[in-house]
Amino acid sequence: VSRALNKPGRINSDTEAKIRAAAKELNYRANPMARSLPTGRTHMVAVIVADITNPMNFDAIRGAEFSAARSGYTTVIAESQESGRLEATALERIMPSVDGVILASSRLNDDEIAALAETKPLVVVNRRVDGVADVVPHVEPGIAAAIEHLKNLGHEHVAFIEGPAGAWMSNHRWNIILSQAVGAGLTVVKIGPNEPTFEAGRNSFDLVRASGATAVIAYNDLLAIGFMKAAQANGVSVPGLVSVIGFDDIFASEITTPSLTSIKSPLLDSATIAVERLLATIDGKNPDQSVPSSLYTTLVVRESSGPARKG
């Protein structure tokens, strides 16, 4: 029976047909738990994010879930609540139940991640860890466009509101902004670290103002929006006195006033590809490790960026 249902063609087709008919009539469903005992496969993958409610993570969750479901895998999502300890606890609980894990926004350090990757197939998204599979979109194009945009608007001094101390992607973005801004003849400073939240963006206002920057790029849109709201609350008009650019292009960026210029990152595709590679690894294949050229950032210009105030 097992052969009939699982290896179509491997047995007499009459027999197979009869078995299938009976199975259908009885509405038979294989018990996934029983199945996983002899095979060692659970057909589940874990997706770890720092915060389920942070729009930054939506597309990662969606892409992973979609991609997994398409292959018959079910996704379990765990949240680290921005805490490495909670993340470890959650992982401890979930690891034995899954065939592999996607780290979409992890608070673990590189060593912990590398150790985890020894245990089970694992791929990190938006981060690079030595010896661990990753999917990281090309961030240069979007940043280049943003820097050029600001330069064309007459800006000379820009501030980067960075993300959490441990966030690889925040550093990555900063490094590229730094080299491109300098290359374009702009001055640039980094302000932070900050939690990747609206509140933290608001709190960054004073330091950003103190820096004298006329344009800010934030590690993510929530930080950018928080900063923008603080600016408005302090009578500093956006983009009149300061231009603001975020990262990720979350939904909220469209509905703020002014709407937010943002560097959009292909999180959905990144997560989709990450899961595909994860499943390939689980199946014992050796997936391509290069970054698809389709994965690149783009600048979405809206109302929060404008000409630098003269003089």
Added chain:
Amino acid sequence: VSRALNKPGRINSDTEAKIRAAAKELNYRANPMARSLPTGRTHMVAVIVADITNPMNFDAIRGAEFSAARSGYTTVIAESQESGRLEATALERIMPSVDGVILASSRLNDDEIAALAETKPLVVVNRRVDGVADVVPHVEPGIAAAIEHLKNLGHEHVAFIEGPAGAWMSNHRWNIILSQAVGAGLTVVKIGPNEPTFEAGRNSFDLVRASGATAVIAYNDLLAIGFMKAAQANGVSVPGLVSVIGFDDIFASEITTPSLTSIKSPLLDSATIAVERLLATIDGKNPDQSVPSSLYTTLVVRESSGPARKG
């Protein structure tokens, strides 16, 4: 060994201690799949939402996840993408792996839900289905406050932008708005059905304007914000010409301009309680079915509601 680890005190304590020490040293973890075969328990619960990325569902997901984790259960989240068919497919796949399910925002009809509930422990949140356990907060207090608020501001005609056709909660809110508005001497009309989205809110603008209402209450905040943005785009000032009130008090409501007045619903607590009841049912208990008095809605007044335009 099994007894030593799982039924503390049931065996000689020396033996138990030795076994525990050895287990710790070997870093032993029971295989959850193997465990579930003889017991029939998977220690997983499913949470079904229509849309993971709709802020409406955040607190439901969080509350459920938190509550489940506290009891050692892992949560698997499935998304129906606003489609009953996809929801059925997802459920089909996940049902055999979980001990119970929370329906946080389901697109299934009552009969389908009742049938599902025959299969496994199930509790619905924010909806009432005959014969099925539910958790529905008291929606009257928040609506009463909203109606009074509008009446005090001089409004006489209000429109309700309703949610999806099948959404029990949308009807529930409408029924209460209807009776309370009429009770307060206001006229009230219902406009819809609409998807529970920003876009749908925007699209509702023409019909709402046609109705002549000077105040609108929307089924959720996204609809309210969409309507507000369409109003502004059409030169209709909020709250100058029309007041807008949403439901749920999502994060985005604070950052729009003007910020959105909203009727806050205790989704986090509702989901927490739902999971507690679900787990009790799984454990063969008969949980309390009454609605805790702590579960009630409240009005959060912000900038989108103001005096009715005179004359």
Added chain:
DNA sequence: CTGAAAGCGCTTACAG
């Protein structure tokens, strides 16, 4: 092609 059997890693009566 197709039976019959062993085994996956646990739990839980059942004896002793």
Added chain:
DNA sequence: CTGAAAGCGCTTACAG
């Protein structure tokens, strides 16, 4: 209190 055994529902070599 504690061995030894059966059984949970599958899959997969192994014979025939």
